[in-house]
Each structure stands twice: as structure tokens, then as C-alpha cells.
Amino acid sequence: MTVLYDDAMVDLLTDGARAVAGHWGLPADAPVRLLTVSENATFRADPADGAPVILRVHRPGYHTRAEIESELAWIGALRAAGVVDTPEPLRGADGGHLASFVLAGEERLVAAFTFMPGAEPAPTDDLRDGFHKLGGISARLHHHTRSWPAPKGFVRKTWDFDTTVGPRPHWGDWRAALGLTASGAALLERTCDVLHRRLAAYGTAGDRFGLIHADLRLANLLIDGDRLGVIDFDDCGFGWFGYDFAAAVSFFEHDPVVPRLQEAWVAGYREVAPLTAEDEAMLPTFVMLRRLLLTAWIASHSETPTAAAAGGAAYTDGTLVLADRFLSAA
Template identity: 45%
Template sequence: MSPDLDARIAAKALTEYDVAPGSELRLVNRSENTVFGLADAGGGETLMVRVHRHGYHERQQIESELDWLAAIRRDGVVAVPEVRAARDGTRVVTVDGVDERPRHVVCFEVVPGAHPDENLLTDTDFRDLGRITAALHEHARTWRRPPGFDRFAWDWESCLGRRPRWGRWQDSVGVGSDQRRLLGRAQDLLERRLRDYGDGGDRFGLVHADLRLANLLVHDGDITAIDFDDCGFGWFFYDFGAAVSFIEDDPALPEWQHAWLAGYREAGAVTGADEGMLASFVLLRRLKLLAWMGTHRHAVESQTKLTTYAEGSCELAERYLTSGGRLLHR
């Protein structure tokens, strides 16, 4: 995935939109996909242009993500970005003739706001995040999905099992034989606890799957949830593991967890069994991210955190094992 190639794909897709000549693309982010901002030379309006990497989502899966976004907007659940359709009403533009394979592109209206400062995180940030997460869960439980709705599952096999979507943590940087043994023991305990917890409809359903503070935009007190690209069918409380991505070993995590749960209870219910599994979902996410950074070396998080991420994962795994799968911090 090359930013120059993706810029050409974005530019070709934009010929299907009413965009003024001379409008400029600027790279915003390269992660699972590549996102560009577009400054429209005709009036200063800006779009976010998401170029999907080949092979991660089929077109119908992207359409299904956009169906959920449209339902969330219509039902007033939380604020989410609005899709900008092409001139012919198409929400997903497929580009041929630039890459060797067809590539899908989606344009979103720009949302005002800024991400919470990750160096100044507060309990209020996590309380807001918990409340938004619960609102999305409640909507997912009751929303009648349209025919043909198709999103992949974040079940055990696709997370850490035989078909890990983000790769194997065992192959990541900093994982030697000693680390494999320790993390493998923690993974075995994690699998047992998830199996005992179960995946019935009250515990497993449609989730954002990446609902962290970096995927919130705050503007004058209004909060918008963004980046539903990983949404799919998983454990509802996996979303707490996602909420603390890359900061799982911060000493403040117990306080953030308390705040997140307080916010969640404002819009949804939490059972004792759910709360008892939060450490497991944090470790599940941590091991997935260890694998993800090993296969996504271009991502900012990989470039800044990968060299120490395996070591920190082992420290969390030790505490997880010592506590019987219930705690990650002293």
C-alpha cells in the first residue's frame, strides 16, 4: 500500500464527484486504509477520502458499514460522519486501471473537532466513551439489519485462533521463545475464559470494534464517533479493550475502567460476569495489536511503540496469569 498509488486512486475516484479542478489531497492517515483530506478549490469545503486497501473488505461489506452508519444517524443514537455520495448516488466508488486490482473509495463529510489529547486523558473522556459505546450496543441489539448485511466476525478464530485477521503475535517484533511461552500460557487461559463466558446474543453482536478516544472528535461539547471500518460481530465488551488500545499498561487504567463503566451504565447494563471479563478483553486486544503492529509497520503506532510493546505485553500477561485472568494491574 503506497501513499502515492493511493493518492492516484483517490484522485480518479473523485472524478465521480462534483469537485472543483485544482482541489488538493493531503495525506491524513495510513493504517488499515489510507485517508486523505480534500480541500475543494471551488469553495474551501473539505472531504475525507478513504481508500480501502485491497482484500480487507469486499464491496458489500463496506456498503453494510455505511448502512449501519446511516441507521445510527437516522435514529439519533450518536453523531457519526455523513457519507458523500457520488454524482450517480453511489456511496462506494470502485476504481479500476490504477492498481492491478479494483480498489474501493468512500468519501465522508468533514466533521469539526479534535481528538482528546492522549497525553491529558481524563476520567470524563472515558465516561463519555463508555456512554457512547453503550448507546451503540443498544442500537445494534434492536436494529433490524437490511437483507444482505455482511460484516466479518471478531470471534476467537479470527482474533487469535487459526485464521487471525491481523496476523500472529508470535511473529511480531520482540517475541522470542521466552515471550512465546509466557504469552502462549496467557492466551490459553484467555481462550478458556472466553469459552466459559460464551457468545450468546446478549454478549456477542455488532460492535464498532475500535471505539477508542482517537476515534472520537470533540467540538464545543459535541462528540462524534468516527472510523467504523472495523465494525463487525464480536463480544460487546471487547469494546472496552479497544477503548484502551496502546495504553493498556498505564497505571491509570483501573480509574479509566471505572469511569468507562460509569458512563456505560448511563445507557446500558453491565453484569458482574461482563465486568469480570474486562481484563480478558484488554489482553485479547493487546495480543491482537501486537500482531497488527508486526504486519502494519507503516502505521504510526507501529513506528512509535512496537519495540517495547512485546515487553509490556509480557508484563500484563504475568499479572493476568497470577490473578487467574481477572487483573492486569497491581
């Protein structure tokens, strides 16, 4: 695997982000520092006069320019409709959202956002109130996508069985999972068979499948007093609405608290929009799907701090435990 985010590369990306910061009117001497590395590299610029600005340098080969512009268009529509508290995508002096620089012969697209204060919740926190709020936010997002007329040229990835854990995975083949044994692979093959059958039977009708955030994990939530803000729509695409709950428990899917968080999310959702018993019954299936997807992601992005924090082969072992439990309940 090609390592994209070693220290030397991060230094080069920092220089690139600093070089294009003027596109959004930031002064050349504004300090630029790395915040996070996951799919992309995210930086914070702090001008002496003015509010901080977030610069997102996109990973090459993941999203096209049209896909990024589509994401930013949806964020703009959500903000205009008051659906969710999320940072504003910034336009540059030329009216465009994106700037770019070339590194090692590859174009790196850069987007900028207003800074949103707040603290990321931790899995060890009491998350029930937050998940109740998140359920309502999810319901509003899903209601919006059912009626929003996407602009011409709108394009985002689809997160279905084939593109998550099937033959055309966006984030790599789960069979390359770190530390996966032959017996473990056989267990996950059986799990995939059950996932495939359940998802096919559930279907992709418009009341259950549409444009979703697709990555509402704790790292993409910001709590500031009573406000629950949502950031990073980089993975938004077309998927099952219930998948947004599964993404919210990313990296702690095995925790005994998850059923209580599901209850809180469902209650918050139903205060805003209908959620059928069939929809609710599918949520553990989406949790298993997301867990297997992340197991593949960790293998294909093992150089990132997010993957390292998940535990590598230990996360694969946890996936096997979860899969065995999932099949036992099937």
C-alpha cells in the same frame, strides 16, 4: 512482508483519490492531502467553495465491497436514530457510495464522508470525563445493534477468539510479533489458553455479543466542546460488547490510569443500559485480548505510522509484562 504504504505508494494513492473525487462532485483542482495511514489511507479534499470531504482509500484484500457497503448502511442507521455523532457517508452522482481506481492491477475502493471537526484526545489528557461519555455512547450503540434489523446482504467480520488470536486471525499471527523470544512466546501461549477458556465460558449470547464498533481507540474519537464524536467504523463487526472498552485503551493498555478509565466507562454505560457484574469482570480479559491482537497487527502492518508509533518490539515487550500480570491475577 509486502510494504503497502511507502512514500511512492502514498503518492500513487493520492493521485488515485484525486482522480475519483469527482464522483462526489469535488472539482478536479481540489487539493487532496494525506491525513492518516493505518489499515487504509485517508485523505482530505478541500474544495475552494464548500466543506472539506474525507476520502478513504481501502487497503486491498481486507474488506469486500459488500462489507464496506454494510458498514456504511449501519452508519446511516445510527445517524438516522441519533445514536452517535459520526460523519455522514456521501453518495455520488450515481447514487452509490463507492468509487474505485486500479493500481498495480488491484481495485482500490474509495468511500467519502463529511468532515467532522474536533481534536483527538491524547493518553496524557485527563480522560475520565471522555470515557464516561464514551461508556454512554457504547451503551447506545449496543442497544441499537440488539434491535436493528440489518438489511439483506449485510456482512461484516466476526471478532471472536479464533479470528483475533486463534487459528484464523484477521490481523496476522501474534507469534510473528516483533522481537518475540521463545520464552515470550511460551508466556503468550499460556495467556491464550486462559483467554480461550474465559471467553468460551462467557459465551456469545445476544446480551453480550453483537455488532460493535470494534476500534474506539483515541484516534477515532473527536472532541469539539462538549461533543464526543466517533469516526472510522471500518473495523465494525460482530464481537463482545465489552471489547469496545478494550479498544478504547488501545496502545496504552499498560498505563496505571486504565482501571480508573474502566470505572468511568462502566459508570457512563450504566447510566444508559444495564451492565452486569459478570460483564464488568470480563473487561480486563478483553483488554488482554485486544493487546495481543494489536501485537500481531503491528507486526503485519509495520510500515504504517501507527505501528511505528507503538514502538515495534518495545510494544511486544510491554505485551509480555501485561500478560504476566494478567496470568498472575487469573
